[in-house]
């Protein structure tokens with residue numbers, strides 16, 4: 487079959503999947519049949535492998551996009567006496583605060599500049615001064631900007647202070663190697679349509695079993711109840727509590743196999759990092775400046791400033807789309823930016839092609855400007 491995709495996505499999820507991943511969705515599956523339940527259980531076990539953890543961790547699959555997974559954790563883990571500290575340096579950590587506010591859960595925030603990683607020493611000092619804080623929550627790769635936060639450094643101080651650690655590793659897990667147990671992450675959240683290269687429809691939570699077991703009855707909603715969802719999967723041996731996104735699950739199962747075939751998380755991370763470096767470097771040569779300095783740039787997505795006054799994002803978007811790629815607008819509130827994602831089924835040739843299209847567009851703009 488010829489790939490029917492009219493263009494490739496330079497967006498950080500949904501992203502361009504392989505034709506074989508999309509083909510895995512051609513079968514309608516029965517949710518209580520053993521074949522399907524086995525698929526679910528293989529996904530849960532495989533995710534533990536990617537996280538380098540054993541039986542002291544467990545996996546919960548949750549219907550919905552990534553935010554549903556984050557909200558499931560934030561609304562199911564804290565009890566009445568808990569207080570959650572959110573480290574804020576982008577739109578996704580800002581969203582964590584919004585979720586806690588909406589549920590009326592006690593919380594605090596520690597703000598950092600959006601182009602700076604949270605300083606572990608500041609977190610350590612804050613925890614020492616605020617014994618009421620029992621849980622720390624942060625984002626790993628801030629997809630808002632492309633900034634890769636240092637979860638190892640923060641994890642060390644969170645663990646030393648004896649607090650629970652929640653990490654949104656949505657756009658990093660599967661490409662940035664995360665030794666979940668070594669960092670003492672209690673809850674890591676990611677979703678099907680990011681670096682594992684599945685299609686959108688569910689999120690997953692890798693949870694420290696002992697921590698999760700202690701949260702029974704804490705959930706504020708029924709559908710996002712993390713503990714109940716987990717119990718359902720455990721007792722049903724892979725049967726989901728409510729209707730599961732069967733096609734999405736089958737695609738994800740296939741995508742995990744393709745990640746292993748590529749050489750695992752390390753190899754995928756190398757491909758993404760190579761593409762990211764090449765795009766950053768090629769765009770710089772064309773006069774596009776990146777928002778995040780190289781040292782903190784993650785390998786998934788890059789934010790660029792508009793090159794000059796009067797620059798039209800809409801025009802550039804249309805030109806790129808016509809030539810086979812779609813890009814992402816910026817997510818900063820104070821500066822005009824756009825973003826180039828480089829995750830998904832993209833290779834080195836794509837990077838060269840993309841840079842050529844940008845170069846042609848810039849040349850055309852120059853010509854038009856000269857008239």
Ligand SMILES: *Cc1c(COP(=O)(O)O)cnc(C)c1O
Nearest residue numbers: 551552553578627629654656657
């Ligand atoms: C994609 C993403 C999410 C989830 O967004 P959804 O639109 O709900 O899938 C959360 N956090 C980060 C860092 C992300 O990249």
